[in-house]
Amino acid sequence: MEEAGVAGGNVKGKYNANLGFWIVSLALRAQRHLSLSWSLRGQNCVNVPTPKTIVSKNELFCQFNSQILQLLTSCLFLAGTVSECTGFTAYLNRYHGRTRVMMYSGIAFMIAGILFAAAFHVSMIFIGRILQGFAISFASVSVPIYNSEMSPPQFRGTFNQLFQLFLTLFILIAQVINLIMHVTGAENSWGFRLSLGFAFVPAFMLFMAGTFLPDSPNSLLERGYITQARKNLEYIRGTKDVDVEFNDIVEAAELAAAVKHPWRNLFSAKYRPQLVLSACCTLFQQWTGINILIFYAPEIFLALGTTRTISLVAGIIIGACNHLSTYVSAILADYLGRRFLFLEAGVQMFSALIVISISLLCLPASSIWEAWYILGMACVFDMAYAWSWGPLAWTYPSEIQVLETRSAGMAVTSLFNLLFSFVIGQTFLSMLCTLQWGVFLLFACCVAFMTTFVYLFFPETKGIPIEECPLLFKTHWFWKRYANRSVGFQERMVMERKMLEAAEQGKPLPDIPGMESVKDDIISQNPTLAAHIPDVQPGDAGNPKRHGSADGRALELWLREYQTTHTFFERHAAAAAAMVPNLGRIQGLTGCEGFSQSA
Numbered sequence: 296m297e298e299a300g301v302a303g304g305n306v307k308g309k310y311n312a313n314l315g316f317w318i319v320s321l322a323l324r325a326q327r328h329l330s331l332s333w334s335l336r337g338q339n340c341v342n343v344p345t346p347k348t349i350v351s352k353n354e355l356f357c358q359f360n361s362q363i364l365q366l367l368t369s370c371l372f373l374a375g376t377v378s379e380c381t382g383f384t385a386y387l388n389r390y391h392g393r394t395r396v397m398m399y400s401g402i403a404f405m406i407a408g409i410l411f412a413a414a415f416h417v418s419m420i421f422i423g424r425i426l427q428g429f430a431i432s433f434a435s436v437s438v439p440i441y442n443s444e445m446s447p448p449q450f451r452g453t454f455n456q457l458f459q460l461f462l463t464l465f466i467l468i469a470q471v472i473n474l475i476m477h478v479t480g481a482e483n484s485w486g487f488r489l490s491l492g493f494a495f496v497p498a499f500m501l502f503m504a505g506t507f508l509p510d511s512p513n514s515l516l517e518r519g520y521i522t523q524a525r526k527n528l529e530y531i532r533g534t535k536d537v538d539v540e541f542n543d544i545v546e547a548a549e550l551a552a553a554v555k556h557p558w559r560n561l562f563s564a565k566y567r568p569q570l571v572l573s574a575c576c577t578l579f580q581q582w583t584g585i586n587i588l589i590f591y592a593p594e595i596f597l598a599l600g601t602t603r604t605i606s607l608v609a610g611i612i613i614g615a616c617n618h619l620s621t622y623v624s625a626i627l628a629d630y631l632g633r634r635f636l637f638l639e640a641g642v643q644m645f646s647a648l649i650v651i652s653i654s655l656l657c658l659p660a661s662s663i664w665e666a667w668y669i670l671g672m673a674c675v676f677d678m679a680y681a682w683s684w685g686p687l688a689w690t691y692p693s694e695i696q697v698l699e700t701r702s703a704g705m706a707v708t709s710l711f712n713l714l715f716s717f718v719i720g721q722t723f724l725s726m727l728c729t730l731q732w733g734v735f736l737l738f739a740c741c742v743a744f745m746t747t748f749v750y751l752f753f754p755e756t757k758g759i760p761i762e763e764c765p766l767l768f769k770t771h772w773f774w775k776r777y778a779n780r781s782v783g784f785q786e787r788m789v790m791e792r793k794m795l796e797a798a799e800q801g802k803p804l805p806d807i808p809g810m811e812s813v814k815d816d817i818i819s820q821n822p823t824l825a826a827h828i829p830d831v832q833p834g835d836a837g838n839p840k841r842h843g844s845a846d847g848r849a850l851e852l853w854l855r856e857y858q859t860t861h862t863f864f865e866r867h868a869a870a871a872a873a874m875v876p877n878l879g880r881i882q883g884l885t886g887c888e889g890f891s892q893s894a
């Protein structure tokens with residue numbers, strides 16, 4: 296009936312499934328990104344200063360130095376950061392369910408759309424942007440987790456890849472809409488209202504989806520609606536034969552509930568690699584400078600003396616490179632490895648940024664050739680970003696987390712993305728004015744630093760089963776001093792599984808550095824292993840919490856749950872940190888007993 300296994304992090308579970316739902320979920324995600332991208336790009340239609348005749352480079356670089364324009368760009372990210380940092384989004388998601396939160400998001404987006412369309416004062420645009428920030432935070436948590444929870448397990452890996460692809464695709468679509476607004480002449484009159492107000496359309500879809508779609512069984516279980524959870528599972532799978540999946544959902548929730556202090560774990564010395572690398576991934580991602588292109592490409596090209604049409608076309612070319620190159624990562628990351636892509640992209644981005652800054656320094660102001668040349672370099676930079684830091688800054692942290700740190704680790708990743716999107720959005724135009732060509736040199740230095748950092752501190756995770764990736768730190772030249780301080784729960788489970796596999800195949804039991812102390816303990820607790828080593832007495836074999844197969848089952852469940860929530864944790868796990876402790880209620884409701892977390 297059901298089969299679960301692990302190969303390179305893929306769980307191949309087979310439950311009865313209704314594919315129609317999968318498609319609905321996909322549509323949901325698509326329109327969520329459309330909302331985001333439209334709201335991101337729509338700002339280009341507002342308050343675009345008319346380019347003046349440029350007489351000096353100083354004027355050239357400073358003509359868009361407007362705090363208002365920057366704040367308009369970045370306040371959305373600040374609002375999203377606040378909503379996640381305060382646990383507001385997490386609270387709603389946990390206590391109101393996924394579909395209700397989608398409705399709230401839809402409502403906030405619709406109000407924002409109305410404010411934009413009817414704006415007669417800039418404050419209305421700001422209020423709309425802040426509402427959008429909250430709406431994005433709500434949708435970013437509820438929609439991906441809903442997708443993961445509703446999709447059949449065998450398709451979850453595919454869903455993961457789609458996130459960045461859809462993000463970049465809908466950024467591109469929004470850029471095309473901006474161009475249409477411009478060439479139809481709508482931009483300067485009612486066009487910006489239409490462009491920004493367009494966010495109403497996906498918002499309405501999101502609202503309707505929240506109204507009509509059934510909530511996920513996982514969310515219903517979390518809130519104690521056990522009968523309804525079972526009914527919904529039967530409905531979405533199109534069969535009453537869902538015992539296996541339902542029990543797994545209950546058990547996975549119980550397993551997650553066993554981790555009581557993900558934040559405390561993450562800040563303990565043992566998990567320093569997880570903390571530092573999770574934070575670095577999105578911090579570095581933003582300090583590549585990608586969002587100066589995504590947010591401000593038209594302004595940059597206008598500043599270089601192009602026409603408005605060409606500046607918008609330049610934005611589309613960059614958007615298309617960004618989207619198409621993301622496929623390269625999806626296809627090649629498992630062949631070439633994460634480190635290769637990070638390092639190659641580092642060299643490529645560094646070179647492109649150096650060439651851009653030298654061109655800006657040496658070429659005459661407002662030269663059209665310079666603009667085309669810089670567009671070419673921007674595409675070189677952008678392509679490298681799109682096959683490295685774009686998707687991998689999410690994938691890598693999710694691979695290195697252990698059960699004990701997962702929710703908190705991914706929350707840090709998500710928060711740093713929002714926070715530094717805000718910082719870059721808020722400061723770039725001022726930096727451009729102050730540092731001029733030097734701003735690109737600054738980003739080149741950042742890229743050089745992060746590439747060296749990757750070389751020194753990022754172990755390769757390619758081809759390593761997901762649950763074993765954290766063990767890489769135990770042999771890493773730098774991280775081993777932290778990773779070997781104690782043995783974690785997940786590490787012990789992996790060790791036990793490897794020992795059992797070796798014993799079954801008649802091979803010598805494996806050694807994992809830093810785990811010597813638990814090896815004997817595992818053998819003494821496990822009758823199968825003890826049988827392979829005659830002079831060791833089996834321990835309390837009757838105790839299901841200590842029995843090898845019980846831990847094996849726990850590992851299998853953890854992996855399943857990892858896949859279920861992978862997409863969610865990749866982007867917006869702030870919510871999870873607050874949700875996890877509350878899942879403990881399920882234990883009481885179902886009578887299932889949890890196992891305790893060691894170390």
Ligand SMILES: OC[C@H]1O[C@](O)(CO)[C@@H](O)[C@@H]1O
Pocket residue numbers: 459462463580585586589617685686716
């Ligand atoms: O593709 C570019 C986009 O991707 C992100 O880095 C997220 O992964 C965004 O900050 C950026 O706008």
